[in-house]
Amino acid sequence: MTDIFELLKGNGSEKQPVIVQGITGKFGTRHTKLMIEYGTNIVAGVTPGKGGQKFENSVPIYETVKEAVEATGAKISIMFVPAKFFLGAAKDALEAGIKLLVAIPEHVPVQDAMKTVELAKQKDAIVIGPNTPGVMIPGLIKIGIMPASPFKFGNIVVLSKSGTLLYEISNNLSTSGFGQCITIGIGGDPINGTRLVDAFDMVKDYPDLDGIVVVGEIGGDAEEVFSQKIIDENFKKPIVAYVAGRKAPKEKRMGHAGAIVMGNYGSAESKIAMFSKANIPVAKKPIEVPILLAGKMEKK
Amino acid sequence: MRLLEYQAKELFKEYDIRIPDSIASKDIESGRNDAEKIGYPFVIKAQVPVGGRGKAGGIQKCHNEDEFELKYPQVLNMTIKGEKTRAILLEKMSEYEKEIYLSLFLNRSKRCYTIISSAEGGVEIESVKNQTIREVGLGEVTKKVAEEVANEIGLKENSIPHFVDILQKLSKLTVEKEAELTEINPLVILEDGSMMALDGKIMTDDNSNFRHKELIKYQEKTELEKRAEESGFSLVELDGNIAVIGNGAGLVMSTLDMLTDSGGKAACFLDVGGTATTESVYEALTLISKMKNVKAVLVNLYGGIVKTTIVASAFLKAYDDKIIVLPVFARLMGAESEKSKEMLKDSETHLSPSIEEAINKVVMEVNK
Numbered sequence: 001m002t003d004i005f006e007l008l009k010g011n012g013s014e015k016q017p018v019i020v021q022g023i024t025g026k027f028g029t030r031h032t033k034l035m036i037e038y039g040t041n042i043v044a045g046v047t048p049g050k051g052g053q054k055f056e057n058s059v060p061i062y063e064t065v066k067e068a069v070e071a072t073g074a075k076i077s078i079m080f081v082p083a084k085f086f087l088g089a090a091k092d093a094l095e096a097g098i099k100l101l102v103a104i105p106e107h108v109p110v111q112d113a114m115k116t117v118e119l120a121k122q123k124d125a126i127v128i129g130p131n132t133p134g135v136m137i138p139g140l141i142k143i144g145i146m147p148a149s150p151f152k153f154g155n156i157v158v159l160s161k162s163g164t165l166l167y168e169i170s171n172n173l174s175t176s177g178f179g180q181c182i183t184i185g186i187g188g189d190p191i192n193g194t195r196l197v198d199a200f201d202m203v204k205d206y207p208d209l210d211g212i213v214v215v216g217e218i219g220g221d222a223e224e225v226f227s228q229k230i231i232d233e234n235f236k237k238p239i240v241a242y243v244a245g246r247k248a249p250k251e252k253r254m255g256h257a258g259a260i261v262m263g264n265y266g267s268a269e270s271k272i273a274m275f276s277k278a279n280i281p282v283a284k285k286p287i288e289v290p291i292l293l294a295g296k297m298e299k300k
Numbered sequence: 301m302r303l304l305e306y307q308a309k310e311l312f313k314e315y316d317i318r319i320p321d322s323i324a325s326k327d328i329e330s331g332r333n334d335a336e337k338i339g340y341p342f343v344i345k346a347q348v349p350v351g352g353r354g355k356a357g358g359i360q361k362c363h364n365e366d367e368f369e370l371k372y373p374q375v376l377n378m379t380i381k382g383e384k385t386r387a388i389l390l391e392k393m394s395e396y397e398k399e400i401y402l403s404l405f406l407n408r409s410k411r412c413y414t415i416i417s418s419a420e421g422g423v424e425i426e427s428v429k430n431q432t433i434r435e436v437g438l439g440e441v442t443k444k445v446a447e448e449v450a451n452e453i454g455l456k457e458n459s460i461p462h463f464v465d466i467l468q469k470l471s472k473l474t475v476e477k478e479a480e481l482t483e484i485n486p487l488v489i490l491e492d493g494s495m496m497a498l499d500g501k502i503m504t505d506d507n508s509n510f511r512h513k514e515l516i517k518y519q520e521k522t523e524l525e526k527r528a529e530e531s532g533f534s535l536v537e538l539d540g541n542i543a544v545i546g547n548g549a550g551l552v553m554s555t556l557d558m559l560t561d562s563g564g565k566a567a568c569f570l571d572v573g574g575t576a577t578t579e580s581v582y583e584a585l586t587l588i589s590k591m592k593n594v595k596a597v598l599v600n601l602y603g604g605i606v607k608t609t610i611v612a613s614a615f616l617k618a619y620d621d622k623i624i625v626l627p628v629f630a631r632l633m634g635a636e637s638e639k640s641k642e643m644l645k646d647s648e649t650h651l652s653p654s655i656e657e658a659i660n661k662v663v664m665e666v667n668k
Contacts, residue, residue: 084510109508110406111478114438117411147603149635162550164602168633188549190408190480190505197409217550220408244553247560248569249382251302251350255534255549255571257507258408262481263351263426285558287656 002126004202005182007075007100008141015041018143019068019098021089022080023047023055027104031080031145032059038142044068046077046092065089065096078102078134078143086130087112094123102143103129103193107257113191120193126202127193131256132185133163144185154179156293157203159196160215161186161222161258165244168286169215176290181206188217188256196222197229204235211238211293214280216271218245219258223271227278238296241275242283243268301504304347306389307518308482308500315473317466317484318496322391331372334390340364346375347387349520351424351501356380361393382539386520394496399486400453401428402463404439404470406480413439413474415467419453421486428485441471458493466495477515478508524587531583533572540565541666543588543626546600547576555600555655564663567594576601581614582623589624595666596627600655603634612640615649624648629662631655 010016018035022028023045032055036042044062045055051063062068065077077098081089086108093101094116101120108130120127128135134144138151146163150171156178160166166185173180184199186192194202196214203209216223223243230239246268248254250261261267275282281292303311306324313319323334324347335342346358353359358380360371378385401421407414415434416425432452434445446464455463466487474482481503488498504515521529528535534549544559544566546552552571559566568591572580581601588597601611611632618624628649632640641651652658 083507107507109478109511110480110505111438111475111508114411118438160550162548162553164546164548165550165554168551168554168602171633190406191411195409195411215550217553222409225409242554244550244557246557248553248556249536249538252536253506253534254536254553254569257505259549259553262503263424284561285656286554287654 002099002124004100004126004135005206007126008135008137015039016076016141017041017043017072017074019044019046019065019072019074019077020080021046021065021077021093023059023061024050025080028080029055035142038148040141040143043072043074065092065098069096069098075099076102076143078104080104083107083109087115090116090127091119094119094125099125101125101127101193102134103127103132104134104145105129106131108189110189110191113189113193117191117193128184129187129193131189132187133166135182135184137182138180146183150174151183152179154181155208155210156180157206157209157212158183158215159186159199159212160184161188161217161256162215162244165215165242165286169213169242169289172287173213173290173293176294178211178290178293181208186222188258190220190258192222196226200226200229209237211240211297213289213293214239214241216241216243217256217259218243218248218254218268218271219256219260219266221265221270224274227274227280230278230280238293239280240283240289240292240296241280242286242289243271243275301506301509301515301519302349303502303504303518304349304386305345305500306347306387308502309497311473311477311502312497312500315469317469318494319500320392320394320496320498322389324387324389326387328372328376331388331390332368335365335368338390338392341393343391343393344371344375345389345391346378346380346385347389348380348383348385350381350383353380358385394488394498396488396490396496398489399498400489401425401485402467402470402487403481403483403485404436404441404474404479405483407435410435412437415441415445415449417449417453419455425483425485436471439471439475441468443468456493459489459495462493462495466497477502477512478505479503480505524590528570528587531580533570533580533584533587535587536569537591538566538568540567541593541595542662543567543570543591543594543597544600545570545572545581545584545588545597547572547602551600551602555598558655559598559659559663562659562663564659564666567591576603576611578610578614578617581611582618585614585618585624588626594626596629596662597624598658598662599628599630599632600658601630601632601634603632607636608632608634608640609636609643612643615644616647619647627665629658629665631658
């Protein structure tokens with residue numbers, strides 16, 4: 001499997017080149033500037049119809065990802081296209097040899113996400129999202145729409161279905177002295193390019209890893225499957241979880257396409273019960289996460 | 301969208317899946333006409349977007365006109381698990397030998413569609429025993445797979461072709477309409493081995509609505525929900541008295557949980573989207589002002605990139621324009637929070653440094 005740390009860090013001497021699909025849109029423009037400000041090496045943009053132009057007078061824009069890859073050698077792309085163009089843009093990227101595709105768009109149809117997942121498997125590529133805030137190694141690279149201020153470098157991994165809760169909880173962790181070695185936005189959609197368990201596989205062997213924080217929410221059974229994996233693999237490093245939506249009504253979509261309880265499928269009770277079975281404490285409030293993590297660290 | 305039973309059955313009909321004679325109505329006058337067409341005895345079924353209506357009395361047998369006059373209004377005025385009856389389906393009573401279970405659903409962790417079937421149907425899926433489960437990729441079910449499922453659940457020889465036919469049609473419907481769940485429960489086996497869908501539940505992928513103009517007629521949205529959607533917000537109306545606004549679905553859910561833990565009751569869940577701006581917060585407050593029974597507003601924003609002063613000016617503008625008169629309790633995380641406190645100090649907006657404090661204050665306010 002493609003190693004995400006290797007992809008994000010590169011060989012150390014030069015920063016990894018990153019392409020932005022949809023660089024000229026309002027949202028894409030704003031976040032491209034913020035990523036550049038953070039130090040991410042944005043080398044090219046892709047906007048069909050605007051090939052040959054330059055973004056902010058410096059970043060060249062291409063018609064297709066293929067052209068951008070040929071010109072820059074980039075293996076990473078972040079995508080800001082509208083949901084209805086998602087599948088086309090994802091194919092464009094994966095077929096051009098992109099190995100890490102960060103898919104920001106919200107409201108992507110499930111079938112389009114499933115087709116993208118299939119193609120990514122064939123191409124041995126990682127897709128993060130759709131509907132993700134992105135991925136970052138604090139202080140090194142930010143490929144996403146997250147604000148910079150909540151994050152500090154350290155040895156904790158944060159995996160989150162929610163964007164703003166990722167910021168909130170990472171901020172709580174940072175101010176309590178728990179910096180992060182990587183944060184991955186799983187996304188709030190029913191189908192995730194990188195599932196919670198996939199993200200776990202990507203980070204579990206990271207040498208300096210001190211602990212993992214999982215920010216879950218109602219809907220699906222990602223948290224349950226994750227917990228089962230922790231039990232099966234007898235993973236011993238500290239893990240702490242949070243689950244949003246304990247008091248949400250059933251059979252209603254709570255903002256995220258994936259945040260819906262159908263019967264017992266997707267309920268907070270089911271998730272909390274499985275976390276407990278795996279000996280993972282679940283915080284009742286975001287502010288409790290660092291406290292529980294500190295407790296877990298002491299027991300170790 | 302979650303389709304009502306009669307809407308699901310309209311799709312079944314379109315895909316040639318057999319259903320009993322039935323007619324939907326929304327008032328007793330039309331109901332009386334339908335009763336004549338269907339003929340006694342029949343069942344009166346409450347159309348609600350939630351499961352468990354049978355136990356709640358939402359399905360009533362009806363043998364004659366007297367019973368009809370009594371039961372139709374009863375069921376029409378019923379509220380089941382907080383959901384009002386949307387319509388009434390009158391359905392011919394069917395004689396059958398056996399109830400079985402069949403569904404196709406999106407297995408999110410395996411990222412594929414899954415057939416679930418069982419020879420023991422008619423109860424909620426959690427209680428369905430001896431489930432046969434088959435993964436079918438993007439949802440297409442071949443004849444071979446359908447036959448294997450039929451054999452696995454132990455159907456009799458004369459029912460197998462009927463089951464295969466229905467399962468393949470259900471699969472076509474699922475893929476073409478982009479459903480996350482299509483369920484027939486119970487699917488009944490008649491004396492001659494043929495089958496009929498007595499109930500139907502369909503959940504489609506809202507994000508694919510743009511490709512399904514034909515389904516829009518099933519969309520049920522209140523005026524407020526429509527306005528929220530136009531602004532790019534997610535709104536779920538609830539039955540409490542504290543409006544909950546925030547940016548990001550996870551953060552708003554989290555706020556709702558904490559508010560409920562502290563004894564507060566939410567009037568709504570309103571997510572203005574990941575990025576908060578002066579305009580979006582102003583529009584959110586405008587929406588709240590149209591809601592009934594709201595006594596106070598709880599705002600939880602994680603600004604990050606956004607300066608809190610931008611949000612504070614939205615509050616001030618909403619008060620200036622007399623959009624809201626309600627007290628607002630807010631926690632704004634982000635840059636320039638000291639300055640925003642200063643801006644708001646003479647207004648009806650109370651800023652708290654933590655969400656816990658804002659929640660305590662708002663709960664005290666509505667209980668005073």
